[in-house]
Amino acid sequence: MRGLGLRGAAGLLAVLLAVSLAGCTDGEEGEGRLTIGLLLPSRAVPRWEKSDRPLIEKRVKELCSECRVVYANAENDAASQRQQMTSMITRGVSALLLDVVDPKALRSSVHAAQREGIPVVAYDRLAEGPISGFVSFDGARVGRLQGQTLLKGMGARADGGGVVMVNGDPSSPNAAWYEDGARAVLRDEVRILKSYDTLGWRTENAHDHMSAAISDLGPNAIDGVLAANDSIAAGVISALKSARVTPLPPVTGQDADPDAVQRIIKGEQYMTVYKPFRLETEAAAAMAVALARGNDVESLVTTTVDSPTTEDVPAILLTPTAVTRETIGRTLIRDGVYTVDQICTPKLRPACARVGLTR
Template sequence: MSRAAAAVAVGTGLALTGTCAESDWSGGGRGSGGDGLSVGVLLPGSGASRYGQFDRPLIERKLKELCPHCPAATVAATPDPDVQQQQLDALITRGVDVVIVSAIDPKALRSSVEAAHRAGIPVVAYDRLAQGPISGYVSFDGAEIGRLQGEALLKAMGPKADGGQIVLMNGAASDPNTAWFEQGALSVLKGKVRIGKSYDTAGWRPENAYADMSGAIAALGADGIDGVLAANDRLAGAVISALEAAAVRPLPPVTGQDAELVAVQRIVAGRQYMTVYKSFPAEVDATVEMAVALGRGKPVGSIATGTVDSATTKDIPATLLPSYTVTVGTIKDTLVKDGIYTIDQICTPKLRSACEKAGLTP
């Protein structure tokens, strides 16, 4: 696809996702510096996903705070890796000062990251580490997330944690976080439970997880699944739907990640055991601070807390943040306390009784 066609594709993507209007492309260009800093933001999901609910508005707000007179950031979201590559190519053509990208397919994005580097445009990897000459990286410790999920699952399984059988519902194989999460989970699960089935969920798509879980139930039997380690909340929702459709009773414990509102409500209702809470504001703050510094030609040593290596690049300045387990008994002291959700948001009329039982009262 030509550069011009790519720009059209991004403009179309912006319109579809309800992000900045086409006129926002005109703000700031390479070398404008200072208050003319132009920032491109590419996310892998919008709408009901965590990227639409939390990341996008937080990024836009933090950019406005750090650079109040800068043009509005150009923000685009897509679940398609080819479209995301076209979006990055278009940002390079536009000559933005810096790009924040959460890569759908880090390997596929490598050539565009290299093109940005040649054009003198630093790229900050957000949440997912893309390949190529990345200038900075901010995320959460993936091994810790996997460990939290594995430890919680064992606790929920009780006596069945000794030799019981579980299903691993991992994320997309193309996402390096998937292997990172799995590695952390297996560090506590190996030698304690049997892994009856393990799946890498193509595109992190819930419909694929539903199909895989249905297959696991058919292969292992309704009574042969003592727990499910689902890598995130959207996969957990699909797993639970498949279990309920197969009339599996009682539901085995299911893990999650991202603390999505519907997942928190499932936890209150007793349908999902736990989720992993990651402070998106803290992640956004570090990312935007890095991006603004790099866009202005400044070092990020005071922002990064260490370095990481990708498959292609060594010693990338990085900040890895902690994560927290959320179960029904800790919702109030984590998500509500931090202002992520209010009790009224969580406790719909249908959940009022369960909320009272969980101590979720104003």
């Protein structure tokens, strides 16, 4: 599998726009509206509701005036997502964008959609069953970025130091993808002292894991923490602060949540992984619109991936970026993800000024 860099992404988006607009005529409105079902996994990770959903809805409407999006959030419950998917299949949606809670639990629902002639695009997480496409960021590269940046943050302690890994939810295929990428970087450089799986990617579960690690190992044994995403990083940092660990060891993250960006500015979290959501949502919207119209997606995709059930799934894998205090301005601010005013509250302005974030 290979990712797509930002320069390549710009070219890809031009292709996505051209292909998705092809065949869109005023006459299609009279034949009935096309409907795209969007199923997101939870509200525990802020990006789903704050970024992915509105960006997908906006892009679908831009690409296809006769299309509408119907939406459901599974609240991290596979049974709820099965019911939501069944409801969308029953109402006869034209295509489904599925960010799966549990690939095995939803496999039968993907088969049910296929039987009804409804194509399914796996969004962000690789679903099982006969999916028609996959759009995500390169998960192995996410993990490698986390590992590489953590080692940089650890400095001299990266030579044989001790790291705690607080991974994602094992029901998510991305969790293992990220962990494998991180371990490939860390295993020859540091000692993995503890490794935990975090059900639901929940902050409180991560807090419990980190508290247990501190209790078992002692605070001075922990030189760095590989936290799989920003929600997990929040729990890790909360536990470290509760245990009065000073100075805080470098802690990784992912998703560039606004709270995480502020923690990075304050020096509590060392890094996050920025995944330009606009690129992912635009690629997913284009693929869903093409399939809803009965077109194939070969001209859109950049590679193929294999799931546990399906080989050669057409895929778009985008390239993530590591963000630290020094690079917030030329990544998140430059790309319009946040403004300086959104991140630099009055209390944070002195810290923001020290890293060059001013109005």
